[in-house]
Amino acid sequence: MEMSQQQSNEEQGYIKGEIVNTIFNNEAEHFSIVKIKVQETNEDFKEKEIVAKGYFSNLHEQTTYYFYGEFERHVRFGTQYKVSSYKTIIPDTKDGLVAYLSSDLFYGIGEKTAERIVGYLGETAISKILNDSNVLKDVPGLKKETAERLAASLKENQGFEHVAVYLSNYGVGLKMAQNVYQKYKEEAIEILEKDPYQYVFDIEGFGFRTADEIARQNGLSLTHPNRIGAGCIYVLQRSIQEGHVFLPMDLCVDQVMGLLAVHPAEQSIITDRLEELNTEKKLIIYEGNVYLPTLYYAEDGFASNLKRIITKPLEEETSLAEMLKITGQIEEAEVLSYGKEQFSAINQSLHSKIMILTGGPGTGKTTVIKGILKAYAAIHQVSLDPKDYESKSDYPFILTAPTGRAAKRLNESTGLPALTIHRLLGWNGSNGFDKDEQEQLSGKILIVDEFSMVDIWLANSLFKAIPDDMQVLLVGDEDQLPSVGPGQVLSDLLKSNLLPLVSLSEVYRQKEGSKIIQLAHEIKNDTCSAGSLANDKDFSFIACFEHHMIHVITSIYKKALDKGLDARDIQVLAPMYRSQAGITMINKELQQLINPKTKRRREIKFNDVTYRVGDKVIQLVNQPEDGVYNGDIGEIAAIFKEDENKENVEQLVITFEDREVVYVRKDYVNFTHAYCISIHKSQGSEFPIVILPVVSTYNRMLRKNLLYTAITRSKESLIICGEEQAFLRGIQTKDTNKRFTSLKEQLTERLQGISLTEMKEPEEQEISPYDFM
Numbered sequence: 001m002e003m004s005q006q007q008s009n010e011e012q013g014y015i016k017g018e019i020v021n022t023i024f025n026n027e028a029e030h031f032s033i034v035k036i037k038v039q040e041t042n043e044d045f046k047e048k049e050i051v052a053k054g055y056f057s058n059l060h061e062q063t064t065y066y067f068y069g070e071f072e073r074h075v076r077f078g079t080q081y082k083v084s085s086y087k088t089i090i091p092d093t094k095d096g097l098v099a100y101l102s103s104d105l106f107y108g109i110g111e112k113t114a115e116r117i118v119g120y121l122g123e124t125a126i127s128k129i130l131n132d133s134n135v136l137k138d139v140p141g142l143k144k145e146t147a148e149r150l151a152a153s154l155k156e157n158q159g160f161e162h163v164a165v166y167l168s169n170y171g172v173g174l175k176m177a178q179n180v181y182q183k184y185k186e187e188a189i190e191i192l193e194k195d196p197y198q199y200v201f202d203i204e205g206f207g208f209r210t211a212d213e214i215a216r217q218n219g220l221s222l223t224h225p226n227r228i229g230a231g232c233i234y235v236l237q238r239s240i241q242e243g244h245v246f247l248p249m250d251l252c253v254d255q256v257m258g259l260l261a262v263h264p265a266e267q268s269i270i271t272d273r274l275e276e277l278n279t280e281k282k283l284i285i286y287e288g289n290v291y292l293p294t295l296y297y298a299e300d301g302f303a304s305n306l307k308r309i310i311t312k313p314l315e316e317e318t319s320l321a322e323m324l325k326i327t328g329q330i331e332e333a334e335v336l337s338y339g340k341e342q343f344s345a346i347n348q349s350l351h352s353k354i355m356i357l358t359g360g361p362g363t364g365k366t367t368v369i370k371g372i373l374k375a376y377a378a379i380h381q382v383s384l385d386p387k388d389y390e391s392k393s394d395y396p397f398i399l400t401a402p403t404g405r406a407a408k409r410l411n412e413s414t415g416l417p418a419l420t421i422h423r424l425l426g427w428n429g430s431n432g433f434d435k436d437e438q439e440q441l442s443g444k445i446l447i448v449d450e451f452s453m454v455d456i457w458l459a460n461s462l463f464k465a466i467p468d469d470m471q472v473l474l475v476g477d478e479d480q481l482p483s484v485g486p487g488q489v490l491s492d493l494l495k496s497n498l499l500p501l502v503s504l505s506e507v508y509r510q511k512e513g514s515k516i517i518q519l520a521h522e523i524k525n526d527t528c529s530a531g532s533l534a535n536d537k538d539f540s541f542i543a544c545f546e547h548h549m550i551h552v553i554t555s556i557y558k559k560a561l562d563k564g565l566d567a568r569d570i571q572v573l574a575p576m577y578r579s580q581a582g583i584t585m586i587n588k589e590l591q592q593l594i595n596p597k598t599k600r601r602r603e604i605k606f607n608d609v610t611y612r613v614g615d616k617v618i619q620l621v622n623q624p625e626d627g628v629y630n631g632d633i634g635e636i637a638a639i640f641k642e643d644e645n646k647e648n649v650e651q652l653v654i655t656f657e658d659r660e661v662v663y664v665r666k667d668y669v670n671f672t673h674a675y676c677i678s679i680h681k682s683q684g685s686e687f688p689i690v691i692l693p694v695v696s697t698y699n700r701m702l703r704k705n706l707l708y709t710a711i712t713r714s715k716e717s718l719i720i721c722g723e724e725q726a727f728l729r730g731i732q733t734k735d736t737n738k739r740f741t742s743l744k745e746q747l748t749e750r751l752q753g754i755s756l757t758e759m760k761e762p763e764e765q766e767i768s769p770y771d772f773m
């Protein structure tokens with residue numbers, strides 16, 4: 001497999017040549033474009049010079065390389081050589097070697113030192129040093145540090161090229177080779193030959209099929225334990241994307257058999273290997289279900305922390321009479337009268353260690369949260385104003401939500417500080433959270449909004465950090481989409497029927513004449529029909545087919561802008577990226593309408609998408625070090641060219657609500673256009689005006705909880721455009737994608753016999769708050 005120094009790879013096309021100069025270099029991505037003086041080639045190419053481009057590490061001018069690759073015709077730049085791997089040619093003459101060692105590849109070595117090294121070690125100096133760097137010790141007058149640095153740089157340069165050439169034989173490109181080399185350094189090839197599957201788990205984006213192909217070529221048998229083991233783990237990892245916490249044994253075995261094309265007669269190879277992996281603690285088999293350890297322990301940890309908190313009783317109880325008096329005073333101050341469910345929610349949450357509050361839009365969840373906070377403050381005679389506390393840790397109220405926008409909304413509606421869960425727990429990247437079982441949160445009452453979006457990992461991290469004596473209120477809408485990450489924590493808690501629960505069903509906002517809320521509740525209660533789609537003050541349905549969708553959406557936008565509405569208040573939500581009426585297409589057209597190309601506005605191209613200053617964009621991943629989170633929406637504020645900043649790299653600046661974040665090219669994948677965003681990404685956010693395209697080509701995406709989530713994002717106005725039948729079919733289609741989770745069972749097992757749902761409610765309605773006023 002391995003190729004000797006200076007030998008070209010016969011099957012691959014190559015150009016041997018010296019680098020004349022560098023035309024372009026992006027350091028962050030290790031991407032360069034260079035001009036080469038051709039010395040030799042097996043390609044059909046007669047010119048003396050060629051421009052080559054590729055992902056290089058440490059390429060140097062005046063150095064000769066073998067470049068392996070293929071020609072590419074560029075409309076503007078003509079013929080270029082697209083390099084897929086390369087290696088330095090180490091000179092084999094004394095003069096050549098001296099020039100090579102004294103080049104700027106090796107820091108601190110001048111011509112004189114190079115001459116001494118070559119004089120002492122001869123023409124094979126490089127391979128001698130690579131073999132054993134101790135040979136440098138005897139070179140007269142060579143400082144120890146210089147010798148060490150030389151050996152290390154040689155190893156690094158040679159090492160990377162070696163790995164790149166090796167991987168290119170399997171069609172793995174230079175960019176991936178960089179990732180591999182960064183992770184394993186000189187051990188890369190050894191690991192690959194021993195167990196290529198390790199790459200799949202350690203290196204993001206390294207495909208299972210590629211590893212399998214390498215294994216095959218290295219002679220690993222189809223039933224090799226590494227292959228079967230990797231197949232098992234890979235299948236479990238893949239299942240996380242569908243939200244599963246485990247896979248039932250049979251299904252897991254079936255999927256591994258499918259992936260590895262193992263004959264059903266040999267099924268026992270898989271079941272045996274699963275048992276072994278269980279013994280090695282690489283996965284966990286519990287009651288016939290197969291888990292990745294992180295997920296098993298997340299469920300286990302969440303359940304045991306929940307038990308720990310809920311079984312520690314409240315220090316003092318407030319009498320019903322006292323509660324009625326206090327809520328009566330709040331009602332008077334707020335000029336409203338709590339409904340029966342609302343009063344029950346306030347009363348019960350203040351009498352429970354952990355309680356769940358659910359309800360659709362406009363049922364008064366926020367009103368109740370405010371009531372709880374005020375009632376708590378009145379009962380305990382504490383201030384709600386953070387300024388009245390000497391230190392942050394004395395403040396008794398913690399308000400949090402899984403996304404930045406949801407936290408901001410909670411802050412705006414209550415007037416109190418609210419943080420994302422990540423920020424509350426002090427996310428510090430790969431090391432996890434600052435707050436945990438050792439250093440818990442300080443406060444008396446914790447309110448978590450939008451709890452349906454919290455996955456089992458985050459729920460576990462949050463509950464670890466909750467001290468025994470804290471009261472917890474989990475607020476959510478169970479009809480919305482489940483969390484993007486694994487698990488369905490809210491729905492499992494509700495199914496377990498173990499925790500005190502108040503469901504708000506009476507709609508208050510509808511009384512103010514909102515068709516949006518009415519529609520949401522009709523969908524929730526399965527009573528929505530064609531008649532429900534009649535136009536109203538805040539709602540319209542525009543019938544159109546897929547091929548007219550773009551035109552319809554842009555017309556709505558134009559009209560809105562003509563009326564003087566702010567484009568930022570309008571949000572298009574769609575279920576999928578592809579299709580004529582998909583997110584990608586809608587974004588492209590809306591960008592052209594709202595933020596068109598002009599001479600003065602800078603733009604760059606990335607993966608075939610043009611980003612322009614002024615574009616509306618959405619963050620796709622959590623980037624806690626910069627304070628931006630998945631789902632945050634911002635605007636491109638500036639684009640800087642390489643020579644315009646001291647880092648010498650292209651930079652793109654996005655302004656989010658309260659901060660500016662600088663991105664370099666390798667991070668551009670972390671955002672995308674946001675004129676239209678996916679319904680999944682819109683969870684936890686609200687927008688004044690929502691445009692919702694619904695066509696039958698969205699097909700299997702059209703589900704009740706998806707459409708319900710989309711509709712409930714709109715605050716003032718909702719415009720659905722598309723096919724009525726597709727919409728009506730969608731809201732009748734329940735999500736049948738069952739998530740495999742075992743939280744309900746874990747909780748039942750732990751909390752059996754402990755009475756937690758006991759209600760302390762007024763005995764019917766004979767007494768009312770007014771009786772106490």
Ligand SMILES: Nc1ncnc2c1ncn2[C@@H]1O[C@H](COP(=O)(O)OP(=O)(O)OP(=O)(O)O)[C@@H](O)[C@H]1O
Nearest residue numbers: 336337338339360361362363364365366367508509
């Ligand atoms: N008991 C009540 N009497 C009168 N108005 C009420 C009552 N409860 C809630 N409202 C009003 O109904 C509207 C919706 O209430 P609120 O915002 O608390 O609901 P929500 O469930 O948080 O809604 P969403 O999830 O849509 O934000 C508000 O304008 C609120 O003032």
